Amino acid sequence: MSGIHVSTTINGDQIDYVCEPEETMLDVLRDRLGMTGAKEGCSTGDCGACSITVDGRLTCSCLMLGAEAGGHEIGTVEGVAQGNELHPVQQKILDHAALQCGVCTPGIVVAAKALLEKNPDPTETEVRYWLAGNLCRCTGYDKIIRAVMDAAQELRSA
Known part of the structure:
Protein backbone atom coordinates (compact mmCIF):
# COMPACT_ATOMS: atom_id res chain seq x y z
CA MET A 1 0.00 0.00 0.00
CA SER A 2 1.38 3.38 -0.97
CA GLY A 3 -1.03 5.36 1.20
CA ILE A 4 -0.74 8.52 3.24
CA HIS A 5 0.55 8.40 6.80
CA VAL A 6 -1.72 10.37 9.15
CA SER A 7 -1.09 11.30 12.78
CA THR A 8 -4.11 12.61 14.65
CA THR A 9 -5.90 12.56 17.98
CA ILE A 10 -9.13 10.59 18.21
CA ASN A 11 -11.15 10.72 21.42
CA GLY A 12 -8.09 11.97 23.26
CA ASP A 13 -5.74 9.23 22.04
CA GLN A 14 -2.86 9.81 19.63
CA ILE A 15 -3.56 7.62 16.58
CA ASP A 16 -1.42 6.94 13.52
CA TYR A 17 -2.78 5.25 10.43
CA VAL A 18 -2.15 4.89 6.73
CA CYS A 19 -4.97 5.53 4.28
CA GLU A 20 -5.47 5.90 0.58
CA PRO A 21 -5.99 9.44 -0.76
CA GLU A 22 -9.61 8.75 -1.72
CA GLU A 23 -10.67 7.18 1.59
CA THR A 24 -13.18 9.13 3.64
CA MET A 25 -12.78 9.63 7.35
CA LEU A 26 -15.84 7.41 7.75
CA ASP A 27 -14.01 4.60 5.90
CA VAL A 28 -10.90 5.10 8.03
CA LEU A 29 -12.85 5.05 11.29
CA ARG A 30 -14.90 1.99 10.42
CA ASP A 31 -12.58 -0.10 8.26
CA ARG A 32 -9.08 0.78 9.45
CA LEU A 33 -9.61 1.71 13.10
CA GLY A 34 -12.59 -0.52 13.99
CA MET A 35 -14.66 2.40 15.27
CA THR A 36 -18.03 1.39 13.87
CA GLY A 37 -20.21 3.83 15.82
CA ALA A 38 -20.47 6.33 12.96
CA LYS A 39 -22.86 4.90 10.38
CA GLU A 40 -22.92 5.27 6.62
CA GLY A 41 -26.39 6.51 5.81
CA CYS A 42 -26.16 8.52 2.62
CA SER A 43 -22.48 9.19 1.74
CA THR A 44 -23.49 12.71 0.69
CA GLY A 45 -23.56 14.58 4.01
CA ASP A 46 -27.35 14.77 4.12
CA CYS A 47 -28.30 12.39 6.95
CA GLY A 48 -25.87 13.03 9.82
CA ALA A 49 -25.48 9.35 10.72
CA CYS A 50 -21.69 9.66 10.36
CA SER A 51 -21.32 12.84 12.43
CA ILE A 52 -18.01 13.43 14.22
CA THR A 53 -16.34 16.52 15.59
CA VAL A 54 -13.14 17.95 14.16
CA ASP A 55 -11.52 20.40 16.55
CA GLY A 56 -14.95 20.72 18.20
CA ARG A 57 -16.78 21.46 14.95
CA LEU A 58 -19.56 19.10 13.87
CA THR A 59 -18.59 17.37 10.61
CA CYS A 60 -19.96 14.61 8.39
CA SER A 61 -17.18 12.04 8.24
CA CYS A 62 -18.43 10.86 4.83
CA LEU A 63 -17.46 14.26 3.39
CA MET A 64 -13.99 14.43 4.94
CA LEU A 65 -10.98 12.63 3.58
CA GLY A 66 -9.10 10.50 6.08
CA ALA A 67 -5.90 12.26 5.07
CA GLU A 68 -7.36 15.58 6.22
CA ALA A 69 -7.46 14.46 9.88
CA GLY A 70 -3.73 14.96 10.40
CA GLY A 71 -3.00 17.23 13.34
CA HIS A 72 -6.66 17.62 14.31
CA GLU A 73 -8.68 16.51 17.33
CA ILE A 74 -11.36 14.08 16.20
CA GLY A 75 -14.31 13.16 18.39
CA THR A 76 -16.49 10.14 17.69
CA VAL A 77 -19.44 8.56 19.45
CA GLU A 78 -17.02 6.03 20.96
CA GLY A 79 -15.49 8.87 22.97
CA VAL A 80 -18.72 10.35 24.34
CA ALA A 81 -19.12 8.11 27.40
CA GLN A 82 -16.54 8.44 30.15
CA GLY A 83 -15.47 4.92 31.11
CA ASN A 84 -18.60 3.00 32.10
CA GLU A 85 -20.56 6.22 32.71
CA LEU A 86 -22.87 7.32 29.91
CA HIS A 87 -22.85 10.98 28.94
Whole structure:
Protein backbone atom coordinates (compact mmCIF):
# COMPACT_ATOMS: atom_id res chain seq x y z
CA MET A 1 0.00 0.00 0.00
CA SER A 2 1.38 3.38 -0.97
CA GLY A 3 -1.03 5.36 1.20
CA ILE A 4 -0.74 8.52 3.24
CA HIS A 5 0.55 8.40 6.80
CA VAL A 6 -1.72 10.37 9.15
CA SER A 7 -1.09 11.30 12.78
CA THR A 8 -4.11 12.61 14.65
CA THR A 9 -5.90 12.56 17.98
CA ILE A 10 -9.13 10.59 18.21
CA ASN A 11 -11.15 10.72 21.42
CA GLY A 12 -8.09 11.97 23.26
CA ASP A 13 -5.74 9.23 22.04
CA GLN A 14 -2.86 9.81 19.63
CA ILE A 15 -3.56 7.62 16.58
CA ASP A 16 -1.42 6.94 13.52
CA TYR A 17 -2.78 5.25 10.43
CA VAL A 18 -2.15 4.89 6.73
CA CYS A 19 -4.97 5.53 4.28
CA GLU A 20 -5.47 5.90 0.58
CA PRO A 21 -5.99 9.44 -0.76
CA GLU A 22 -9.61 8.75 -1.72
CA GLU A 23 -10.67 7.18 1.59
CA THR A 24 -13.18 9.13 3.64
CA MET A 25 -12.78 9.63 7.35
CA LEU A 26 -15.84 7.41 7.75
CA ASP A 27 -14.01 4.60 5.90
CA VAL A 28 -10.90 5.10 8.03
CA LEU A 29 -12.85 5.05 11.29
CA ARG A 30 -14.90 1.99 10.42
CA ASP A 31 -12.58 -0.10 8.26
CA ARG A 32 -9.08 0.78 9.45
CA LEU A 33 -9.61 1.71 13.10
CA GLY A 34 -12.59 -0.52 13.99
CA MET A 35 -14.66 2.40 15.27
CA THR A 36 -18.03 1.39 13.87
CA GLY A 37 -20.21 3.83 15.82
CA ALA A 38 -20.47 6.33 12.96
CA LYS A 39 -22.86 4.90 10.38
CA GLU A 40 -22.92 5.27 6.62
CA GLY A 41 -26.39 6.51 5.81
CA CYS A 42 -26.16 8.52 2.62
CA SER A 43 -22.48 9.19 1.74
CA THR A 44 -23.49 12.71 0.69
CA GLY A 45 -23.56 14.58 4.01
CA ASP A 46 -27.35 14.77 4.12
CA CYS A 47 -28.30 12.39 6.95
CA GLY A 48 -25.87 13.03 9.82
CA ALA A 49 -25.48 9.35 10.72
CA CYS A 50 -21.69 9.66 10.36
CA SER A 51 -21.32 12.84 12.43
CA ILE A 52 -18.01 13.43 14.22
CA THR A 53 -16.34 16.52 15.59
CA VAL A 54 -13.14 17.95 14.16
CA ASP A 55 -11.52 20.40 16.55
CA GLY A 56 -14.95 20.72 18.20
CA ARG A 57 -16.78 21.46 14.95
CA LEU A 58 -19.56 19.10 13.87
CA THR A 59 -18.59 17.37 10.61
CA CYS A 60 -19.96 14.61 8.39
CA SER A 61 -17.18 12.04 8.24
CA CYS A 62 -18.43 10.86 4.83
CA LEU A 63 -17.46 14.26 3.39
CA MET A 64 -13.99 14.43 4.94
CA LEU A 65 -10.98 12.63 3.58
CA GLY A 66 -9.10 10.50 6.08
CA ALA A 67 -5.90 12.26 5.07
CA GLU A 68 -7.36 15.58 6.22
CA ALA A 69 -7.46 14.46 9.88
CA GLY A 70 -3.73 14.96 10.40
CA GLY A 71 -3.00 17.23 13.34
CA HIS A 72 -6.66 17.62 14.31
CA GLU A 73 -8.68 16.51 17.33
CA ILE A 74 -11.36 14.08 16.20
CA GLY A 75 -14.31 13.16 18.39
CA THR A 76 -16.49 10.14 17.69
CA VAL A 77 -19.44 8.56 19.45
CA GLU A 78 -17.02 6.03 20.96
CA GLY A 79 -15.49 8.87 22.97
CA VAL A 80 -18.72 10.35 24.34
CA ALA A 81 -19.12 8.11 27.40
CA GLN A 82 -16.54 8.44 30.15
CA GLY A 83 -15.47 4.92 31.11
CA ASN A 84 -18.60 3.00 32.10
CA GLU A 85 -20.56 6.22 32.71
CA LEU A 86 -22.87 7.32 29.91
CA HIS A 87 -22.85 10.98 28.94
CA PRO A 88 -26.12 12.70 29.97
CA VAL A 89 -27.14 12.94 26.29
CA GLN A 90 -26.80 9.17 25.94
CA GLN A 91 -28.63 8.47 29.21
CA LYS A 92 -31.49 10.84 28.40
CA ILE A 93 -31.91 9.30 24.95
CA LEU A 94 -32.37 5.96 26.71
CA ASP A 95 -34.62 7.44 29.42
CA HIS A 96 -36.88 9.10 26.83
CA ALA A 97 -36.89 6.05 24.52
CA ALA A 98 -35.62 8.41 21.82
CA LEU A 99 -34.18 5.70 19.58
CA GLN A 100 -35.44 2.76 17.62
CA CYS A 101 -33.31 1.24 14.85
CA GLY A 102 -30.16 3.01 16.05
CA VAL A 103 -28.72 4.05 12.68
CA CYS A 104 -29.09 7.78 13.37
CA THR A 105 -28.43 7.62 17.12
CA PRO A 106 -24.61 7.90 17.09
CA GLY A 107 -24.73 10.99 14.90
CA ILE A 108 -27.46 12.54 17.04
CA VAL A 109 -25.46 11.87 20.21
CA VAL A 110 -22.34 13.49 18.73
CA ALA A 111 -24.33 16.46 17.42
CA ALA A 112 -26.22 16.98 20.68
CA LYS A 113 -23.02 16.80 22.73
CA ALA A 114 -21.37 19.33 20.41
CA LEU A 115 -24.37 21.66 20.79
CA LEU A 116 -24.35 21.44 24.58
CA GLU A 117 -20.61 22.12 24.71
CA LYS A 118 -21.14 25.22 22.59
CA ASN A 119 -24.43 26.30 24.16
CA PRO A 120 -25.28 24.68 27.52
CA ASP A 121 -28.68 26.43 27.70
CA PRO A 122 -30.29 26.00 24.27
CA THR A 123 -33.90 26.76 23.52
CA GLU A 124 -36.03 24.06 21.93
CA THR A 125 -35.79 25.94 18.63
CA GLU A 126 -32.00 25.96 18.87
CA VAL A 127 -31.93 22.20 19.55
CA ARG A 128 -34.22 21.56 16.58
CA TYR A 129 -32.09 23.78 14.35
CA TRP A 130 -28.83 22.17 15.51
CA LEU A 131 -30.14 18.63 14.94
CA ALA A 132 -31.76 19.45 11.59
CA GLY A 133 -28.87 17.75 9.78
CA ASN A 134 -29.58 14.43 11.51
CA LEU A 135 -32.33 12.46 9.85
CA CYS A 136 -34.35 9.92 11.80
CA ARG A 137 -37.02 7.88 10.09
CA CYS A 138 -38.17 5.90 13.11
CA THR A 139 -38.80 8.08 16.14
CA GLY A 140 -40.12 11.34 14.83
CA TYR A 141 -38.12 13.98 16.63
CA ASP A 142 -40.09 14.93 19.71
CA LYS A 143 -38.49 12.35 22.02
CA ILE A 144 -35.02 13.22 20.73
CA ILE A 145 -35.57 16.94 21.33
CA ARG A 146 -36.97 16.28 24.82
CA ALA A 147 -33.98 14.07 25.63
CA VAL A 148 -31.48 16.75 24.56
CA MET A 149 -33.34 19.45 26.49
CA ASP A 150 -33.39 17.21 29.57
CA ALA A 151 -29.65 16.46 29.19
CA ALA A 152 -28.95 20.20 28.93
CA GLN A 153 -30.84 20.81 32.16
CA GLU A 154 -28.94 18.00 33.91
CA LEU A 155 -25.57 19.31 32.72
CA ARG A 156 -26.41 22.83 33.90
CA SER A 157 -27.42 21.46 37.32
CA ALA A 158 -24.23 19.42 37.75
